[in-house]
Structures are given as C-alpha cells and as structure tokens.
Amino acid sequence: MKNPEAQQDVSVSQGIRMMFYVMKPSETSFQTLEEVPDYVRKATPFFISLMLLELVVSWIRKGKPSGGLDDALASLSAGIMSRLPRLFSRSIELTSYVYIWENYRLISLPWDSPWTWYLTFLGVDFGYYWFHRMAHEVNIMWAGHQTHHSSEGYNLSTALRQSVLQIYTSWIFYSPLALFIPPSVYAVHLQFNLLYQFWIHTEVIDNLGPLELILNTPSHHRVHHGRNRYCIDRNFAGTLIIWDRIFGTFEAENEKVVYGLTHPINTFEPFKVQFHHLVNIWTTFWATPGFFNKFSVIFKGPGWSPGKPRLGLIEEIPEVEGKEIPFSSSASQLLKIYVLVQFALMLAFYEETFADKAVLSQVTLLLRVCFIILTLTSIGFLLDQRRKAAVLETFRCLVFLMLCRSGHLKPCLSSSSFAFECISTESIK
Ligand SMILES: [Zn+2]
Ligand SMILES: [Zn+2]
Numbered sequence: 001m002k003n004p005e006a007q008q009d010v011s012v013s014q015g016i017r018m019m020f021y022v023m024k025p026s027e028t029s030f031q032t033l034e035e036v037p038d039y040v041r042k043a044t045p046f047f048i049s050l051m052l053l054e055l056v057v058s059w060i061r062k063g064k065p066s067g068g069l070d071d072a073l074a075s076l077s078a079g080i081m082s083r084l085p086r087l088f089s090r091s092i093e094l095t096s097y098v099y100i101w102e103n104y105r106l107i108s109l110p111w112d113s114p115w116t117w118y119l120t121f122l123g124v125d126f127g128y129y130w131f132h133r134m135a136h137e138v139n140i141m142w143a144g145h146q147t148h149h150s151s152e153g154y155n156l157s158t159a160l161r162q163s164v165l166q167i168y169t170s171w172i173f174y175s176p177l178a179l180f181i182p183p184s185v186y187a188v189h190l191q192f193n194l195l196y197q198f199w200i201h202t203e204v205i206d207n208l209g210p211l212e213l214i215l216n217t218p219s220h221h222r223v224h225h226g227r228n229r230y231c232i233d234r235n236f237a238g239t240l241i242i243w244d245r246i247f248g249t250f251e252a253e254n255e256k257v258v259y260g261l262t263h264p265i266n267t268f269e270p271f272k273v274q275f276h277h278l279v280n281i282w283t284t285f286w287a288t289p290g291f292f293n294k295f296s297v298i299f300k301g302p303g304w305s306p307g308k309p310r311l312g313l314i315e316e317i318p319e320v321e322g323k324e325i326p327f328s329s330s331a332s333q334l335l336k337i338y339v340l341v342q343f344a345l346m347l348a349f350y351e352e353t354f355a356d357k358a359v360l361s362q363v364t365l366l367l368r369v370c371f372i373i374l375t376l377t378s379i380g381f382l383l384d385q386r387r388k389a390a391v392l393e394t395f396r397c398l399v400f401l402m403l404c405r406s407g408h409l410k411p412c413l414s415s416s417s418f419a420f421e422c423i424s425t426e427s428i429k
Helices: 014-017 043-062 070-089 092-104 113-136 139-149 165-179 183-197 218-224 242-247 270-287 291-299 333-355 360-384 389-405 417-428
Strands: none
Touching: 014 242, 014 333, 043 183, 070 270, 070 333, 070 360, 092 183, 092 360, 113 139, 113 165, 113 183, 113 242, 113 360, 139 165, 139 242, 139 291, 183 242, 333 360, 360 389
C-alpha cells in the first residue's frame, strides 16, 4: 500500500527543510524507486535563494561578495556537467544498487518503518565517509574528487563544483546496504546526504556550539577544503562528524584556512577542472619504473612516489601564509556580464531539458547536451582569456542559431517545448 503522507511535489517548507536533512520518515518513505522525487533537481530554487542570501550577508558583514563570479561560474559549470549523464539513464549509484538488491539481498527491511529510515540515514552517511576518505587516499579516485576541491574560494557555489567521474567509484561503498535496505529508502537518503552538504560550504557561519560535536558544520568542512598542512586528509564526514572522531581523521579549525588544491590549476575551463588529474596520473604512470610502482601510482595516495609512505610526505605539501591570492579572470567587466547572461540562458535550457526529457527525442537530448557542454567550454575559454575564445564563441552562436532553426532548441523561454519537439520530429522525418 502506498504511503499517503509521501508526496511527489516538494512544498516550500519541505524544500527548506530538505536542505538541512530535517525531514520526517513519514513524508519521505516510498514503496517503489519510481515514486521517489528528484529532490536534487527540485532543490535548484533553494540553491539559488541561499546563494543570494549568502551574497547579501557577506556584503553586509564584509563589504564584499563571498567569492568571484569567475570561480562561481566554474563551480556551477562543473555541477551541470556532472548531472548531464542523468538525462539518458539512471545513475550507476542506483542501477548497481537495484541489481544487488534484486539478485543478492539477504533480508528485506520494511520500506515504511521509521527504523529502516534511520538505519539508512546512518548507513548512507557511513558509506559516504569511507567513499570520501578513499577518494582522497586513492589516486585514481582522487582524479574524480579533486574537481570539488579545485576552487580557491569557499562559498555555497563551491558545493556545486561536482565531479563527472566520482559516481563511478562511490557506488561501491553503498552497495553493502543493498543486501537489506530497499532501493526506494536508499534513493531518498542518497539525495538528502548530498543536499545537506550544500549549506556547510560557507564562511558566513562561524561556530555552532554543541552541534559541532555531532554534525558536520561549515567550520569542520572549511578544514576539509584547506590546503594548509594541518587540513590535509581531515574531516571526511558527510552529515555526521562522528565518523571522523571515531576513525581518527578529525581536526578542528584553528589557523586561517587557505582553500583549494595544494597545486592550484589556475583555470576555469570545465574539461581541465574535471579531468586534468587523469593526465597527471597518465604521465606519472609511464614515467615511474617497475610494475608494482606503476600499480602504486594508481592506487596509493596522490602524494605517493617510490620510497615514500602510502599517503606521501606531509613535508612536501607547500606551506601557506594565509595571504595567497586566488586565481581570477582578467576578462573585462563587460565581458563578465556577457558571460553571465549566456550562462543564465544556458541554465534555463538545462532546466527545461530536464523538465521535458520524457517528451524529447534522444537526438534532441543529445544535441542539447552537446550545446550545453559547448557553452560551458566557451565560457571557460572566455574567462581564461584563451586566444581561441572569440572563435569558439562565434562558432557556439552559429550552432545556437542552427539548433533553433532545426527546432532542437527554443530561442526564448516559452513553455511550448512539446510543439518544438513535434516540429523537430517532423523535420527529422
Ligand atoms: Zn573531499
Ligand atoms: Zn566540500
């Protein structure tokens, strides 16, 4: 029997509460996976509202914004790129889970019991801790996760700087839950665990008193994003900081945190942000002699090299002074406004494409995804002031016109996507 309290639509109250994991089991328990709402997609207005609120608070308190536009756009671009594969299929985190549940489950805990709900909350958070720790300690996993750490700023937009690759290893850490927890309960907590981690990416909240003992907080997560030596490989928690306290990886915030990678990448290009470390691994792999050493390049820590301990040497982490100036774009203010407008238009296409994906043909979906990636790349080129930026942007504008003419893209924000889809299917015929 269906749960009458669980709704597909998310009310404003639920939307605010879900950003902080303050949800009741009764309103978020579903019998089947198909009934589980896409909470992460429904969170877009709350992401935007909280980012604007952070901007205002930061302006009032410090007289300046909480970060640069260039850095924020690079973060949002990474977030968009990481979600694009979901237009075509269910995520691997869900498909692998359902496969294990259907073929190997030992028992079936009741989907509508609050005990199952709370156990899954703990199970997903525990799985996240170990995934996240391994993502820092295993070089090939770090190749995905480093994207999230590549911002030299720290504000709510940093939370959205997500990796395209990460999901291909994170599913492993949740799979034991599939032996006893129904996929619908898992799918709810997987989303809330991710959403909870949004609000902790901020400098406008200092210390939360006794809550710091149990919860992952902005202060704890600031340490996690630091490149100061005392911050390296600390505070891997998702929602509960207790895992770091139990497994000895906890560190409290003390000296000023300098954010980002130990070796900053100094670029806003989305492909470099996502994949640059894969290139590093590739070159180090071939430059390192011996089979076992090559194996270690892939599976030991990012700081490892022959003769060093598994996670490298902390003395080799560059010292910071607290006066480091984050990389920023040298583009003019006018160009930045142009880039912002193009990004906003693309964001509207992105949202609309997700909303209409059920009625769009695979060809239209694919063309739209290519256009979104082209737009993000062009924005990265413009912000980086690359020599080919003008050529790429002109090409992108031509592609935009061609896609509009062929009906695969709408030139303005009307709700007539179905009509456009009919036209495009007709034109394909
Ligand atoms: Zn991390
Ligand atoms: Zn983070």
